[in-house]
Amino acid sequence: MSERSRNKSRGKTTKLSSTVLVKGRGLWSKNAVPGVKVRGENLRKMEGDEWRNWSPRHSKLAAGILRTKQESSLLPFQGSQALYLGAGHGTTISHIHDHMCGVENEMGGSIVAVDVSPRCIRDLISLAKKRPGILPLLADARKPESLRPWLNGRVDWLFQDVSQAGQVDFFLDACEHFLAAEGIALLSLKSASERAVSGGSEEHYSNAAKAMEEVGLEVLEVIRLKGWEEQHALIIGCAPHDWK
């Protein structure tokens, strides 16, 4: 086996945090509930710990992390407070939990996971019982006021993945309410749920980026998720130091 192909099969390891690493093409998070899979993902022992595969096919955030050109990762700080709008069934949430809470929430993180569907919240409740630090809220992400009591101040990391028309408006609304100065805001934009425009997906992406800049957010990157998630982009915004 040549040097080159051996490298590829083993894969170069880059640590994004103490609990998330990129190995070759795969993204892995250190399992906070060892031995338990959340959605049938692969488990693997590395350096004496158990890691869960974080698939870019099932998580737009994972796809964004693997494709970003940013120096720093797109992950929240460990042990901080994060707001996740459109939590779904909790696949991505479980990996964020691995990253910022750890076993029995040893890092003291808190992920406020909002979804409007009782079916999703049901799954999130069982997830949260095994993974303290996840706060499932059955609420409408379009009404930020109702989320207030759960957030102790502003958050450094806000993610929205709701796939519905007008999602940019209430993403910005949530940012104004809850994003801290120098916090990072990630918008997972589904162009197919917006009203059709002549420029197609690209026009939706640039419109959204423009809207973010208009309210004063700095747009760091527009990551197209094509190949993993069609007609989707992850737009990375950053609040300036004098934000709100």
Place this chain on the structure above:
Amino acid sequence: MRLSWDWRLARIFDDAGEVVDESIWDAGRKASTVAERLSLLSAGRQTDEARRLGERFPEAVATPIHELPDGWWPMMSDTEADLIQDATLLIAQAGVAAASSDPDRRLEHLVGAGDEIRASWTTIEARVIEWAGLFLPEIDLDARRNDIPKAIAVAESLDLAASSLETASSPTGISDSEWVALSQWAKGVVEIEERLQFVESAIREVAIVHLPSTSALIGPLLAARMSTAAHGRERLARLPSGTVQVLGAETSFFLHLRDGIPVPKHGHLFQHPWVSRSPRWIRGKVARMLSGKVSIAARLDAYGGDPWGAAEVELVEAKVADIRKRHPKPQR
């Protein structure tokens, strides 16, 4: 001066960020009471502590903790984090439980179950007719269609089934095992008919309460179908009538947008006799008028108006009659 509060405490700050006064809620902190407080705050209400401080310092401006400068508001202790975790799970569980009593979700399953049963009924009923027809060569399969499954299901033998249907059985007869297979199949048809009736009577019961006006106008079964197609009563009420008119005709509607085939004139509304039993050239007109009335009825249902009764429905029926009278012939 500012007044801020969360579920744990309320504080009065002066402009330099000094705590002028504070009131801490520490009596009886347990998950269920924290859950009550969180729900209260989520609805935009104040806690008792905040109210007390507000009365003491009427000049203080109520300020959400997110608007305070960094570091003013105290962090949560581990015990408090555990409490809010447990309380949040209680609230989420209550929310999920409340969803099961949502009539929209119940109708969704009832209507879906009805559709599935009807689809399987059509398939197995068609087979029993053709199958039995093989052994009852002289019977009129169209005229006796409704009687055949029942007769085969209850009879002990092919001859008895034939005589109860007043016809002759095939001279070659049927083997015992084949007869058992056939009559069991027929029993299945009869059973499924009954099951369909149970489902439909449940739909009627829910729809008449949940959608009284729409049910009065187009019948409870169709009302339930329209509401389910719109993903719930409130959304049906919010939809424009043009969308209500083509609910259920999504395939042809999107073919129209993509390929330019003619726009569908009606979706589920076609099931109503006012539409389907009108001459073809006025069905679109009737469907358009009716969709407007369905929108009004759905809004009455969703936003608590006085439900429609026979008098209002008669007015709509008169409009249908009027359309029919004004267009006796197709337009050339």
